[in-house]
Amino acid sequence: MTPLKNDTFLRALARQPTPHTPIWLMRQAGRYLPEYNATRKRAGSFLGLAKNPDYATEVTLQPLERFALDAAILFSDILTVPDAMGLGLYFADGEGPRFHHPLRDERAIKALHVPDPHTELRYVMEAVSSIRRALDGRVPLIGFSGSPYTLACYMIEGGGSDDFRTVKTMLYSRPDLLHHLLRITAQAVIDYLNAQIIAGAQAVMIFDTWGGNLTSAGYAEFSLAYLQQVVAGLKREHNGERIPSIVFTKGGGGWLESMADLGCDALGIDWSTDLALARQRVGARVALQGNLDPAALFGSEATLRSEARRVLDAFGVGPGHVFNLGHGISQFTAPEQVAVLVDEVHTYSKRQRTS
Amino acid sequence: MTPLKNDTFLRALARQPTPHTPIWLMRQAGRYLPEYNATRKRAGSFLGLAKNPDYATEVTLQPLERFALDAAILFSDILTVPDAMGLGLYFADGEGPRFHHPLRDERAIKALHVPDPHTELRYVMEAVSSIRRALDGRVPLIGFSGSPYTLACYMIEGGGSDDFRTVKTMLYSRPDLLHHLLRITAQAVIDYLNAQIIAGAQAVMIFDTWGGNLTSAGYAEFSLAYLQQVVAGLKREHNGERIPSIVFTKGGGGWLESMADLGCDALGIDWSTDLALARQRVGARVALQGNLDPAALFGSEATLRSEARRVLDAFGVGPGHVFNLGHGISQFTAPEQVAVLVDEVHTYSKRQRTS
Numbered sequence: 001m002t003p004l005k006n007d008t009f010l011r012a013l014a015r016q017p018t019p020h021t022p023i024w025l026m027r028q029a030g031r032y033l034p035e036y037n038a039t040r041k042r043a044g045s046f047l048g049l050a051k052n053p054d055y056a057t058e059v060t061l062q063p064l065e066r067f068a069l070d071a072a073i074l075f076s077d078i079l080t081v082p083d084a085m086g087l088g089l090y091f092a093d094g095e096g097p098r099f100h101h102p103l104r105d106e107r108a109i110k111a112l113h114v115p116d117p118h119t120e121l122r123y124v125m126e127a128v129s130s131i132r133r134a135l136d137g138r139v140p141l142i143g144f145s146g147s148p149y150t151l152a153c154y155m156i157e158g159g160g161s162d163d164f165r166t167v168k169t170m171l172y173s174r175p176d177l178l179h180h181l182l183r184i185t186a187q188a189v190i191d192y193l194n195a196q197i198i199a200g201a202q203a204v205m206i207f208d209t210w211g212g213n214l215t216s217a218g219y220a221e222f223s224l225a226y227l228q229q230v231v232a233g234l235k236r237e238h239n240g241e242r243i244p245s246i247v248f249t250k251g252g253g254g255w256l257e258s259m260a261d262l263g264c265d266a267l268g269i270d271w272s273t274d275l276a277l278a279r280q281r282v283g284a285r286v287a288l289q290g291n292l293d294p295a296a297l298f299g300s301e302a303t304l305r306s307e308a309r310r311v312l313d314a315f316g317v318g319p320g321h322v323f324n325l326g327h328g329i330s331q332f333t334a335p336e337q338v339a340v341l342v343d344e345v346h347t348y349s350k351r352q353r354t355s
Numbered sequence: 356m357t358p359l360k361n362d363t364f365l366r367a368l369a370r371q372p373t374p375h376t377p378i379w380l381m382r383q384a385g386r387y388l389p390e391y392n393a394t395r396k397r398a399g400s401f402l403g404l405a406k407n408p409d410y411a412t413e414v415t416l417q418p419l420e421r422f423a424l425d426a427a428i429l430f431s432d433i434l435t436v437p438d439a440m441g442l443g444l445y446f447a448d449g450e451g452p453r454f455h456h457p458l459r460d461e462r463a464i465k466a467l468h469v470p471d472p473h474t475e476l477r478y479v480m481e482a483v484s485s486i487r488r489a490l491d492g493r494v495p496l497i498g499f500s501g502s503p504y505t506l507a508c509y510m511i512e513g514g515g516s517d518d519f520r521t522v523k524t525m526l527y528s529r530p531d532l533l534h535h536l537l538r539i540t541a542q543a544v545i546d547y548l549n550a551q552i553i554a555g556a557q558a559v560m561i562f563d564t565w566g567g568n569l570t571s572a573g574y575a576e577f578s579l580a581y582l583q584q585v586v587a588g589l590k591r592e593h594n595g596e597r598i599p600s601i602v603f604t605k606g607g608g609g610w611l612e613s614m615a616d617l618g619c620d621a622l623g624i625d626w627s628t629d630l631a632l633a634r635q636r637v638g639a640r641v642a643l644q645g646n647l648d649p650a651a652l653f654g655s656e657a658t659l660r661s662e663a664r665r666v667l668d669a670f671g672v673g674p675g676h677v678f679n680l681g682h683g684i685s686q687f688t689a690p691e692q693v694a695v696l697v698d699e700v701h702t703y704s705k706r707q708r709t710s
Contacts, residue, residue, distance in 0.1 A: 163685060165653065172654025172662070215648050215681075216629035217665065254608050254628055273609055274571035293570050298520060299527025307527070310572065326570075330518060 002137030004202075009071040009140050013203060013244040013265045013287050015320040021312060021349035022070030023342055024142075027328030028063040029075050033335060035062050046091050050076050056127035057134050064138065066335060067342045071139050071203075071322075074131060074196070076124055078146030078207050081188050082155045084115035095159075102158030106174075109181050114188045117195035124192075125199040132200035143201025145192050147208035147249075148185040148226035152178065155185075164213050171222060178222065186226040190233035197235045197243050205246040205268070206230060212251020219255055224262070231263045246289055250327065253278070260285040271326025275314035287320035294325045297337045304337060308344040317352055357492030359557075364426040364495050368558060368599040368620045368642050370675040376667060376704035377425030378697055379497075382683030383418040384430045388690060390417050401446050405431050411482035412489050419493065421690060422697045426494050426558075426677075429486060429551070431479055433501035433562050436543050437510045439470035450514075457513030461529075464536050469543045472550035479547075480554040487555035498556025500547055502563035502604075503540040503581035507533065510540075519568050526577060533577065541581040545588035552590045552598050560601040560623070561585060567606020574610055579617070586618045601644055605682065608633070615640040626681025630669035642675040649680045652692045659692060663699040672707055 004010070008022035030036055039059050043049040050056060060075040079097050083089035088100030103109050115121060131141055146154070154160070156167040170178050193204045211223040227247055234245055247259060248268025259267050260282040269278050269290035278288055296307040308323075315321040323345045329338070359365070363377035385391055394414050398404040405411060415430040434452050438444035443455030458464050470476060487496055501509070509515070511522040525533050548559045566578040582602055589600055602614060603623025614622050615637040624633050624645035633643055651662040663678075670676040678700045684693070 163650070165650065165685065165687060168648070168650030169653040172651055172658045175658075212627060215626050216632075218648070219627075251606070251627065254632075271570050272567060272574075272606065277571075277609075293523070293573070295518070295520065295523030296527050298524040303527045303530075330520065332520060 004137050006070055006139045012322045015287050017319050020346045021321050021323050023323035023345045024069050024071040025325055025329050029059045031331035032329060032333040033062055051123045053126040053130045057130040060131045061134055067338055071142055072135055073142040074128055079154055080121055080124055081192050082151055084120040085112055098159040103155050106177055109177055112184050114184055117192045125195055128196050128199035128201055140202035142203045142205055143196030144205040145189045147206050148182045148189055149223035150208050150210045151185050152181050153210040182226045186229045189230050194235050197238050203244045208249040211249035228262055256281050289322040289324050291326040294327050294330050297333045301340050304340055305344045308341055309348050312349055359492050361425055361494045367677045370642050372674050375701045376676050376678050378678035378700045379424050379426040380680055380684050384414045386686035387688040388417055406478045408481040408485045412485040415486045416489055422693055426497055427490055428497040429483055434509055435476055435479055436547055437506055439475040440467055453514040458510050461532055464532055467539050469539055472547045480550055483551050483554035483556055495557035497558045497560055498551030499560040500544045502561050503537045503544055504578035505563050505565045506540050507536050508565040537581045541584045544585050549590050552593050558599045563604040566604035583617055611636050644677040644679050646681040649682050649685050652688045656695050659695055660699045663696055664703050667704055
């Protein structure tokens, strides 16, 4: 493979100095881009995109054509693993992900198998290889998965939820069953991410989208413990290159100290947590990724630039910061605003390093 | 007025010793109670209930008939103030609150007036007086309002929202306009809560339901600053009795230190924050109210009891704890579970005091 032309993202994750603060955006290949919508139309649907390596490669690279982003992220969904387990992922029009066969009883949970990613999620591995070839060393490629608890939430609820009543009912009445599910899911996530690494992912990110719906004690028992298993099970090196991992629990700002002990290289930080305080709390243990409010992209150009500087100033000087949003970019974002943001992050962070 | 027979709630808010930890539940008069649903059916709608002092009194007292709760809370809605400003509150079937006339331009915002609560929200004051008479000193009555920022969110969005795109766009492009709206809303909340106090409310609570959608800096500027104005404007005494205030920012666990400086008597804590840590962080400045996961009521009786004890143990011994959920009680809760919870909180907290 071609050596990396831009390794700022990997260097920042390793807490090494970089000439500027690298930036990428969660969901950077997405509906705010007209070219994405055009490809999606050709593919027929979101899953039509995600399951076709050529389309997945095309949309993964689209934001890089427009913006000087410092990393690419595999175009896929956090729910491919339960889909491979037979739950039947689909997207109803204008709604979030849903499953045709949510887990509704003990029998269904006990019948679950850990999918073989090389066969049952082959389309993902093909997409990873294809994207790596297309990137040709431009920037590193990030692979990803949902966290065991987040996958369990979707698998039990059958989709998103306002109150997560079904999974919480299991948690408070049949914790043994939830633990069984989480053990299987954790193993599936480990196998899946390791297969992505073998296929060419140069870093991996674990999205714990729903960990924030737990109590402090519940987070430790039902999410953090399995995040720990996953991180411990990940390949740390491939082809002589270190493979860093990022863990992001949305709403997890209260638990950063224990997350910093997970053994991962970086923590994703949502926009509600002050980055200066977060850095102080985790010390030198991990790099931090975040944490602009995605809605700042709806503001005026001047405000967007000053909000970006606020995030950079909050982290302050010194290595270990990857700029990102605190959540996925909104489909209602004007692409021109992303260009402004990338410019401000690069320009201002260079200036920070020389002043 | 009759002297209070059970003042544990007020004593706990004042951080004075109590024989047991007092408990009440957010939304304790609500859809999980069959008798509530029967009254609501007679009233025709939620607003039919809230706007009729007799019905409001009836449903406010219903949970007290079933459970040994230590406080009553006015049956009303957090959005009565914008309704009195002319926005036209309504509830679509099975959905949250909405406004017929959300604020969509500068003209609409500049035309807003501060309602006179004694005339324009007279039905609320009549309900407060009527409930006080009906309570006859059994337990104290809590009045409440939405926070200025939370009201502004609803007024601008026209209802709830997943991304609060409209209010955030204003925040990041016309902060001056949002500040204008917040100033008016803060004054309206002050007048409204003071009128409730004069009508008989013995404590007041401010629900900052959406403050958690802000960044740390945004919270300080757009929510906390106006919470401070409200708290500073509240009557601290009425008829020789001190009137305590409680501030609850859902998702505000990261900002407890600055909230403890608001000048209020207590902070509401959602279930994601460990109460032991919260207490350590706010010290002796305020009492704490919370914070059982409402979903714990879906668990087995044994788990519910142990989760209640976990909350009581987390706060630990010493005065200043009001037991509550970390969010409103779910409509899907079995009433029998509430009886279990109240029993456990009273029994176990008595035992804590003697061991």
